[in-house]
Every structure is written in structure tokens, then in C-alpha cells.
Amino acid sequence: MTRGEGNAPRIRAPQDLLAGLALLVLALLAFWASRALPAGRLGAPGPGFLPRVMAAGLGLTGLALAVLSFLRAGEALGRFTLRGPLLVLLAVAGFALTIRAPGLLVAGPLVVVVGGAASPESRPRELVIFAVIITLACAGLFRYALHLPIPVLVIPGLVNL
Amino acid sequence: MTDLLANLALGFGVALSLQNVGLAFVGCMVGTLIGVLPGVGPIATITMLLPITFGLPPVGALILLAGIYYGAQYGGSTTAILVNIPGEVTSVVTTLDGHQMARQGRAGAALGVAALGSFFAGCFSTLVVAGLAVPLTRLAMVFGPAEYAALMLAGLAFAVVLARGSVLKSIAMILLGLLLSTVGTDLETGVDRMTFGLPALSDGLEFAVLAMGLFGFAEVLRNLEATETRDVVQAPIGRVWPTRQELLQSAGPVARGSLVGAALGILPGNGAVLGPFASYALEKRLAKDPSRFGRGAIEGVAGPEAANNAGAQTSFIPLLTLGIPPNAVMALMVGAMTIHGIVPGPLVMSRNPALFWGLIASMWIGNLMLLVINLPLVGLWVRFLRVPYRLMFPAILLFCCIGIYSVNNSPSDVLLTGGCALLGYAAGKVGLEGAPLLLGMVLGRLFEENLRRALAIARGDPWAILQRPITAGLVLAALLVLTAAILPAVRRGREEIFTE
Numbered sequence: 181m182t183r184g185e186g187n188a189p190r191i192r193a194p195q196d197l198l199a200g201l202a203l204l205v206l207a208l209l210a211f212w213a214s215r216a217l218p219a220g221r222l223g224a225p226g227p228g229f230l231p232r233v234m235a236a237g238l239g240l241t242g243l244a245l246a247v248l249s250f251l252r253a254g255e256a257l258g259r260f261t262l263r264g265p266l267l268v269l270l271a272v273a274g275f276a277l278t279i280r281a282p283g284l285l286v287a288g289p290l291v292v293v294v295g296g297a298a299s300p301e302s303r304p305r306e307l308v309i310f311a312v313i314i315t316l317a318c319a320g321l322f323r324y325a326l327h328l329p330i331p332v333l334v335i336p337g338l339v340n341l
Numbered sequence: 342m343t344d345l346l347a348n349l350a351l352g353f354g355v356a357l358s359l360q361n362v363g364l365a366f367v368g369c370m371v372g373t374l375i376g377v378l379p380g381v382g383p384i385a386t387i388t389m390l391l392p393i394t395f396g397l398p399p400v401g402a403l404i405l406l407a408g409i410y411y412g413a414q415y416g417g418s419t420t421a422i423l424v425n426i427p428g429e430v431t432s433v434v435t436t437l438d439g440h441q442m443a444r445q446g447r448a449g450a451a452l453g454v455a456a457l458g459s460f461f462a463g464c465f466s467t468l469v470v471a472g473l474a475v476p477l478t479r480l481a482m483v484f485g486p487a488e489y490a491a492l493m494l495a496g497l498a499f500a501v502v503l504a505r506g507s508v509l510k511s512i513a514m515i516l517l518g519l520l521l522s523t524v525g526t527d528l529e530t531g532v533d534r535m536t537f538g539l540p541a542l543s544d545g546l547e548f549a550v551l552a553m554g555l556f557g558f559a560e561v562l563r564n565l566e567a568t569e570t571r572d573v574v575q576a577p578i579g580r581v582w583p584t585r586q587e588l589l590q591s592a593g594p595v596a597r598g599s600l601v602g603a604a605l606g607i608l609p610g611n612g613a614v615l616g617p618f619a620s621y622a623l624e625k626r627l628a629k630d631p632s633r634f635g636r637g638a639i640e641g642v643a644g645p646e647a648a649n650n651a652g653a654q655t656s657f658i659p660l661l662t663l664g665i666p667p668n669a670v671m672a673l674m675v676g677a678m679t680i681h682g683i684v685p686g687p688l689v690m691s692r693n694p695a696l697f698w699g700l701i702a703s704m705w706i707g708n709l710m711l712l713v714i715n716l717p718l719v720g721l722w723v724r725f726l727r728v729p730y731r732l733m734f735p736a737i738l739l740f741c742c743i744g745i746y747s748v749n750n751s752p753s754d755v756l757l758t759g760g761c762a763l764l765g766y767a768a769g770k771v772g773l774e775g776a777p778l779l780l781g782m783v784l785g786r787l788f789e790e791n792l793r794r795a796l797a798i799a800r801g802d803p804w805a806i807l808q809r810p811i812t813a814g815l816v817l818a819a820l821l822v823l824t825a826a827i828l829p830a831v832r833r834g835r836e837e838i839f840t841e
Contacts, residue, residue, distance in 0.1 A: 199771040203513050210520055213535040223801025225793045227527035227534055234520040241513040248509070258770055264565040265763055268558065268738065272759035275742040276752040284743070291742055296735035299565055307735070314736050318743060326393040328747045
């Protein structure tokens with residue numbers, strides 16, 4: 181909680197303030213993105229009708245949350261750690277980039293090793309061995325037992341499993 | 342009554358073919374296997390396994406999917422009891438007494454009662470679904486666009502009350518969900534809406550991507566932080582088959598839980614979520630010694646588990662009779678049905694009775710399957726769960742990636758899911774929940790379509806719309822529910838139920 185100086189308003193619910201502001205930004209973004217869409221008349225609502233009504237509602241609730249955060253006590257912001265989200269996102273991106281080619285045999289261990297490092301308890305050697313085992317198990321389960329069209333190993337011109 | 346029996350006979354005739362029983366078995370098995378992973382609930386499990394149904398005939402695909410759903414539900418309860426991590430909101434209650442029982446070396450009994458209670462609730466609610474299907478479908482036939490729009494409005498209003506946390510925040514998330522559902526090509530005019538010129542967005546946001554991001558990946562991120570709440574039970578599991586006394590103690594809670602869960606599950610707006618909470622509160626109130634609750638009272642497992650399963654089943658009713666998915670899981674079912682060329686709604690029953698009654702019969706078979714699979718396999722799940730989380734979550738990440746990739750065979754979907762996960766995680770940090778957003782997204786397109794049509798029919802006169810009695814009643818109900826949510830007295834009661 182921040183301590184206000186003099187008569188400056190005190191933020192009593194930091195979570196609500198942040199949430200309210202984020203919603204306001206989203207509402208403005210939606211207004212901007214739907215600016216060219218005709219709203220139509222009430223008797224013949226156009227494609228811009230619902231987006232604008234919803235964006236207005238969203239903006240109002242966001243505003244209410246932000247204003248109330250100065251009046252009503254609420255929860256403080258929790259701790260953020262960047263290691264987890266960043267590594268997990270990196271792992272997911274790596275999977276997206278490698279799944280078409282060279283395929284699961286590369287994408288699988290990539291997700292497991294990079295994503296696995298997100299945990300403060302991770303142990304590198306154990307993780308690598310596990311990555312190999314779980315990738316092979318996934319290839320067996322999803323590709324061969326359940327017949328999903330997952331590229332397992334694709335080296336253009338050479339292998340296509 | 343004879344009609345009902347004839348219909349059920351037709352259904353069992355379809356569902357009991359060797360192939361379909363096999364599919365129900367595989368579905369329950371794989372569903373439990375994935376659903377038992379800590380932090381992976383039915384939404385993530387179904388999204389992940391949706392692609393394996395693509396190659397099957399429609400009836401088989403839906404039966405497989407229903408099996409996966411029940412499997413995932415039960416898998417979630419298993420994790421709740423053994424690891425104290427609920428896969429989804431509905432099994433939060435099970436962690437309270439279930440995990441305590443597990444720590445006292447009675448995990449077996451907790452799991453056994455959960456399975457038996459779920460089975461009983463499943464039998465009961467299968468009958469409810471079968472009995473209500475015909476009359477409700479008839480009701481749906483008199484529904485016009487105005488009634489549909491009003492019903493969805495009421496559903497969304499319910500969702501505000503049923504969501505946890507701040508009322509304002511749930512309203513905001515529902516509005517955001519509705520807003521997101523309008524992204525993409527407008528169905529009436531063919532105009533691109535809010536796509537920012539990206540061709541990937543012109544088909545709209547993929548529901549599976551959003552669901553997997555918010556409920557698969559984001560859950561992993563949350564669990565990575567909360568290391569202290571995870572403790573896999575090291576105590577012995579004990580016998581799975583409950584003792585006579587435990588059975589007697591559970592009978593009442595199971596019966597009451599089934600009733601409460603089945604009734605709430607029918608509500609549009611994800612009433613099924615409330616079932617376990619309501620049942621737990623009810624049992625605690627009825628108990629001679631309420632202080633036992635939270636310390637391993639078997640009634641606190643039996644009632645909520647029965648309510649959970651009953652609600653899971655009756656939430657098929659709005660989908661099958663009205664074509665309105667009441668929650669995210671049912672929205673995924675719509676996706677699966679559409680792939681097979683079935684448009685869920687009142688016409689399915691008359692046009693495709695084999696599919697309709699086959700699905701209902703397979704609900705019961707799925708429940709039986711769960712009992713058959715889970716009681717003997719409890720030991721296996723326990724060993725499975727002893728794999729430490731530092732290895733478990735990379736595996737979950739991999740499963741999620743494979744699942745989301747397979748939905749459209751699209752790597753960009755995987756990237757988008759990652760993005761959604763990050764946003765969902767950040768939103769969670771300021772108390773904005775994903776569940777109401779998903780519901781808004783689920784109902785958005787239908788709501789808009791019907792609202793616009795209703796307004797056009799009424800030539801833009803809102804009063805003309807409100808002169809239709811059913812519409813007026815539903816809108817009134819929505820307003821009442823919303824007002825009640827803001828009233829301090831109701832708000833306190835709601836907090837009580839969710840914090841117990």
C-alpha cells in the first residue's frame with residue numbers, strides 16, 4: 181500500500197487499480213479497432229453494434245474498478261517471478277518453430293528441457309534423460325497409438341516419419 | 342414412460358456396439374491418464390485430446406469425448422485427494438476433506454467413495470437428462486431469437502453470481518469474453534472485425550487456443566510458484582472398497598449431492614460449478630458434528646463428488662436441447678460436433694435420434710467404465726503421481742503443445758496459446774479470472790446473432806421484444822440475479838459458500 185502525502189488520494193486496492201486500468205486500455209483499443217465498422221440502427225444492427233456496446237461496458241467497469249480502488253481497501257499485488265513465465269514461453273515458442281521440421285523428436289526435448297528449467301527445483305541431467313523418454317512415449321502414444329498426424333522426424337529429402 | 346424406455350433402448354443399442362464400448366473405455370482411460378496430472382482439469386484435457394476424435398464417425402467421436410470428459414473429471418478428483426491440487430474449480434472442495442483423509446492413510450476409501458458416489462450420481466443424472474430431453478426440446482421449438490438472446494443474458498447474469506471474487510471483475514471478464522467473440526468475420530455482412538489486418542484472426546479467435554492458454558499453460562505457471570501447497574501423500578493408501586460404516590455415512594450425502602448437482606447443472610451459465618460447493622455447505626450444516634469437516638470427513642468427499650458428476654452430466658441438457666453450451670467444456674463439445682457436421686440444438690433429437698440417445702446411453706456406460714477402471718487402478722495412479730512436479734510439468738507442457746498443435750495442425754496456434762497463457766497469468770495476478778471470460782466467449786456469437794435478429798424482427802423497438810412473456814421473464818430474472826449479486830447480504834452468503 182502506498183502512503184499518500186497530504187491530501188493526495190491513497191491507492192487502497194493496487195490489484196483493482198491495475199485491473200481497472202488494463203480493462204480501460206482494452207476498451208479503448210476495441211473502440212479504435214472497431215471505429216470503421218458501421219453500428220447500424222437499432223432496427224438493423226450492424227457489425228459494429230455489439231463490439232461498441234461491449235467496449236463501452238468494459239470501459240465503464242474498468243473505470244469503476246479504478247475509481248473504487250481509491251475508496252475501498254483491497255488486495256496488494258503479489259510477487260512476480262519472471263523466470264517461470266519467460267522460460268515456459270520460450271519453450272512453447274521453440275516447439276512452434278520446430279514441430280513442422282525437424283519434428284517432434286527435436287521439438288519434444290526442447291519443450292521439456294527449456295520448460296523444465298523454469299522450476300527452481302530442476303536438475304539438468306535428470307531432465308535430459310526424462311526429456312528423451314517422454315518424447316519417445318509421446319511419439320508412441322499420439323502418433324502411433326492414437327494416429328494423430330504429428331510430424332515425428334522430418335528431414336527434407338531424407339526422412340519423413 | 343414407455344417412450345423414455347424405447348428411447349433409452351435405442352440409445353443402448355447404439356452405445357453397446359463393440360466398437361463404441363471400446364471407445365468409451367479408451368476415452369475414460371486416456372481422460373483419466375491426462376486428467377490425473379496435477380493442475381490439468383477437464384478443459385485442458387479435452388482440448389488436448391480433441392484431435393484424436395477427428396477420424397471417427399460422429400457417434401463414436403462423441404462417445405469417446407464423453408468418456409474423456411468423465412475420465413478427466415475423475416482424474417481431477419484423484420489429484421485433489423492425493424496431491425491437494427485441484428484440476429479445476431469443481432474439485433476444489435474435494436481437496437478439503439479428501440486430502441485430509443489421504444494424510445490419515447484413508448486415501449483408498451476417499452477414492453473409492455468418490456468413484457461410487459460419482460457412479461450413483463451418474464446413473465441418476467443420466468435418467469434426468471433422458472427424462473428432460475423431450476419436454477425441453479419441445480420448449481426450444483417455441484423459442485425465437487428474442488427468447489434465445491434473453492436466455493443467454495440470464496445465463497451470463499448467473500455466471501456473474503457464480504464466479505468467485507469481485508462482482509465487478511466478473512462482469513468485466515464476461516464483457517471482455519463477449520468482445521473477443523466478435524473478433525473475426527461478421528457472419529451477417531462478411532466484414533472483418535477487429536482483426537488488425539491479420540488473416541489468422543479473420544476466422545475469429547480459436548476457442549481451444551484460449552481455453553488451453555488460460556487453463557493449461559497458465560495453470561502450470563501458477564503451480565510453479567505455489568510449491569508449498571503440493572504434497573503428494575506418502576501415507577499408505579489403505580483399502581479402496583469403503584467399509585460398511587463408511588458406505589452408510591456416505592449414502593445420504595451422495596443422494597443429496599446428486600440432486601443438488603443435477604439441478605444446478607441445468608442452469609445456463611455454468612451452474613455445475615456451484616454444485617460441489619453447495620453440497621459441501623449443505624452436508625456441513627446437516628452434520629451432527631460440523632467440526633469434523635476439513636479434518637477428513639467422508640461426507641465432505643461423497644456429497645461434493647456426487648454433485649460434481651451429476652452437474653457435469655446435466656450440463657449436457659442446455660446443449661442438447663437448446664444448442665446453448667452452458668460452460669467451456671460444452672463449448673468444446675460444440676466444436677467437436679461441428680467438425681462432424683452436427684449442429685447442436687433441438688433438431689438433433691428428431692433428425693439424428695441414434696446419435697442423441699446413443700450419447701445419453703454412453704454417459705451411463707462411461708460412468709460404469711470409470712468405476713471399472715479406477716477402483717482397480719488406484720495403485721497405478723498413486724505411483725504415477727509420485728513423479729515429482731519438476732518432471733511432471735514439463736511433460737504437461739509437452740502434452741499441451743502436442744494437443745493444441747493437432748487441433749488445426751498449426752504451429753501459430755501454439756504460439757497464440759503461449760501468448761494467451763501469459764495474459765491469463767498476468768490477469769490472475771490482479772484478480773481477473775479466466776472462467777467468466779471463457780463463458781462470454783462461448784456464448785458471444787450465439788448471443789450476438791440472436792440479439793441482432795430479434796432487434797431486426799422487432800424493427801428496433803425494445804419494448805416490442807419485452808412484450809413476449811418468456812423473454813420478459815428471462816430478462817427480469819437476469820436483472821434480479823444481477824441486483825442480488827450486488828446486494829451486500831447475498832454477497833456475504835456467496836463468499837461464505839466459496840470460502841468454506
